[in-house]
Amino acid sequence: MDQIQMDEIKLSVPSKPEYVGVIRLTLAAIASRIGFDIEKIEDMKVAVAEACTNAIIHGCHCKQGSNFNIDFVSTGEKLTISVYDDGEGCQLDNIEEPDLSKPKEGGLGIFIIKSLMDDVEIESEKGKGMMIKMIKYLGDDA
Ligand SMILES: Nc1ncnc2c1ncn2[C@@H]1O[C@H](COP(=O)(O)OP(=O)(O)OP(=O)(O)O)[C@@H](O)[C@H]1O
Ligand SMILES: [Mg+2]
Structure with a gap:
């Protein structure tokens, strides 16, 4: 039976701008390990x-001692990256x-x-943090 191989990497990162480079x-x-080309890697x-900077600045307000999270999930065909914080969140309708x-x-x-990712989903509720899920497909046809 064919089974889709799914690898998951979870990080909890201090809400400090100096960790965005990390x-x-x-x-x-x-x-690059999964096989994306340079162009797609640069876009991602x-x-x-941008998502991490938002989590740090808007989500946690660089609050001392707070962390935000990033999950990377790879399957044979795509990489899904979720960035989420448990900060203030926001009303999505208000984002212009x-x-x-x-x-x-x-x-x-x-x-x-x-504009850089193939699929983007955002979930947020005031007071309950924000989650942004970004997907990039390996193939050309996405
Ligand atoms: N993690 C988050 N928590 C709470 N609010 C957020 C979060 N991310 C985004 N927002 C809200 O969505 C708005 C739009 O975010 P966006 O990244 O497009 O612009 P910006 O951060 O204001 O400016 P820029 O990213 O261009 O410096 C933000 O101004 C903020 O109100
Ligand atoms: Mg921003």
Whole structure:
């Protein structure tokens, strides 16, 4: 019987900006082991760094001693990366699409994540943290 091989790596990371680089390196190592090309790895590094920065800044407000989580799940066909925190969360309806014809500072992270990853799911409730799940497929046809 064919069984899908699923590997899972779970990290709990201090909510400090200096750890974003550690996550980027970890992601690159995992993705390259699975067989992703450089271009897809670079896209995932940018997306994951944005998600981690959000968890650190908006989720935990860089609160002393707090951690956030990242799960990497790989199957033969895709890598799923979930970044979640147990901070304040937010009302998803309040997140605005950026108006690219009127450039302003900030508000681009989630937009960038959605444009670089193949699938993105966000779950949040005020007071209950946020979870962002990002998927990249190995093949060309995603
Ligand atoms: N982990 C999180 N916890 C709570 N709120 C969040 C979280 N991530 C995002 N948000 C909310 O969603 C909004 C949009 O996030 P996004 O990353 O698109 O923009 P930004 O972080 O405000 O600016 P930028 O990422 O461009 O520096 C944030 O301003 C914040 O209100
Ligand atoms: Mg952001």
